[in-house]
Amino acid sequence: MNHLREGLSQSWLIIQGSLFPWLQEELGALTEKQQQLVTILELIRIEEHVNDYYGGVGRPPKSRAAIARAFIAKMVYNMPTTRMLLERLESDKTLRSLCGWEYRYQIPHESVFSRANQDFSESRLPERVHEAMIQSRYAQEIIGHISRDSTAIHAREKAVKKESSSKPEAKKRGHPKKGEERPKEMTRIERQAAGMPLAAMLEDLPKPCDVGTKQNSKGYKSSWIGYKLHIDAADGGIPITCLLSSASLHDSQAAIPLAEITSKRVCNLYDLMDAAYDAPGIHSHSRTLGHVPIIDSNPRTTERKQAMAAENKARATTSLKPAEAVRYNERSTVERVNGRLKDEFGGRHLRVRGHAKVMCHLMFGILALTADQFMRMIQ
Helix, strand or coil, X not given: CHHHHHHHHHHHHHHHHHHHHHHHHHHCCCCHHHHHHHHHHHHHCHHHHCCCCCCCCCCXXXXXXXXXXXXXXXXXXXXXXXXXXXXXXXHCHHHHHHHCCCCHHHCCCHHHHHHHHHXXXXXXXXXXXHHHHHHHHCCCCCXXXXXXXXXXXXXXCCCCCCCCCCXXXXXXXXXXCCCCCCCCCCCHHHHHHCXXXXXXXXXXXXXXXXXXEEECXXXXXXXXXXXXXXXXXXXXXXXXXXXXXXXXXCHHHHHHHHHHHXXXXXXXXXXXXXXXXXXXXXXXXXXXCCCXXXXXXXXXXXXXXXXXXXXHHHHHCCCCCCHHHHHHHHHHHHHHHHHHHHHHCCCCCCCCCCHHHHHHHHHHHHHHHHHHHHHHHHC
């Protein structure tokens, strides 16, 4: 991690030594929140990924780069709505200047922000910027652990009713005759582990808004309407890969696509997952990528539950913990990422509808979180 820290330290020296003094001369003293926003915008540099060129007929679009910076500011300030962002831009000269507008009359109308958000969603702008930032920062790094988990995303839209599938053909009773082969349908995980292309894996995952149910650490079940965000997080609480699916999708179904995308962005040694991912196909796929899977066991039978209880009781009598158990404790990293996204970077303030727009909203928050977490690593 030496190259990563050196690069971040150099960026921070430039921001602290040159950018802050220049901005203070132009705009006055910066608050702590404004300094955080400046640092995040400087690390992300989203304007380099936005095309403001217009060669068509009619009125040219408003500056997309300034609007994109404003959406990041919305996540940093954890604002619930775009209207609240616009009101803040009109009253806060410093924030307006940091986004790219000098005067109040230059701020676009709320409808322009809505159209820009549609363009960002269709072009997957925040996803592309996040991927570029991760690949550039981790180009020469080896990550110890990738922690994998999902979190519930509550949406303000109606759940899509599942289409009633046709009644399956009745299966023959009894054991098959000698020489008779009865075809067995492969599960989604088995198809993924068998060499399914990544694009096909992503296309196969359900994306509409529906009802999800999850059991917490205390054994209580809770349901929600919306989506599920699957995250791969590296040591230090850095989100590496994010996938958005229907709320009803089981966590294990997104594990292999997540691992495939993450392996193209970074190099890691261990894959940490909870008991929901305890499946042979996930174990084998992790080893195929050259990783060591550390997955909590899922006691699916009473006998196995009793055996695990006896094993845990025996371990409690010794002061030493197995190496895998110690490494597994690092899995809480991804839970802290989930918490920061919801509490600090707009994860609870979802006002858009549809898979593409919801993903765009969440990825703006992930972008801000990633840049802020990078700075925490060196401070």
